[in-house]
Amino acid sequence: MVQGTVANSAAKETGVTVNGSIAQVCGNQFVANHVPLGNGQGAITASATDVAGYTAAAEITVTSSATDYVMVSPNIESGMPGVEVMLYVRQDFQRLTRQRYPTY
Numbered sequence: 714m715v716q717g718t719v720a721n722s723a724a725k726e727t728g729v730t731v732n733g734s735i736a737q738v739c740g741n742q743f744v745a746n747h748v749p750l751g752n753g754q755g756a757i758t759a760s761a762t763d764v765a766g767y768t769a770a771a772e773i774t775v776t777s778s779a780t781d782y783v784m785v786s787p788n789i790e791s792g793m794p795g796v797e798v799m800l801y802v803r804q805d806f807q808r809l810t811r812q813r814y815p816t817y
Contacts, residue, residue, distance in 0.1 A: 715757060716744040717771075725763040732758055737790075747786065750777050 718741050721727045729736040731745035736759070748757065753776065760770040788799040 714744060714746050715748050715759070716742070717759060719743050719759075719761050721761075721763050723763070723765070723767075725765055725767075727761050727763045729759060729761050731760075732756075746790070750775070752777055 715731045715736075719727055719729055719738065720741055727738065729738055729743040729745070731743075731748050734745045734748050736743040736745035743759075745759075750757070754774060755777065756772050756774050758770055758772040760768060762768045784803045786801045786803070788801065789796070792798070
């Protein structure tokens, strides 16, 4: 998840994407879920575009050292109470640990 602030001096409605993923904007705050980041160094770029077509972007370089993870993702981002949601589980285990139990 990437979150931040966005300000438009002309007070125009502004949309934000983070590495191509559409962010949810509320007031001057934005949040983007499911922004992929591989191991090692990588860039995170937030781009803002207002209704007049003006754009601005900010980029930071981050380093990720995650080796094992389990990601649980819903098939939808939001909904009204009573909505049915399907969850998807994705894993990337680079090192597996096995336990052996001796037999007697």
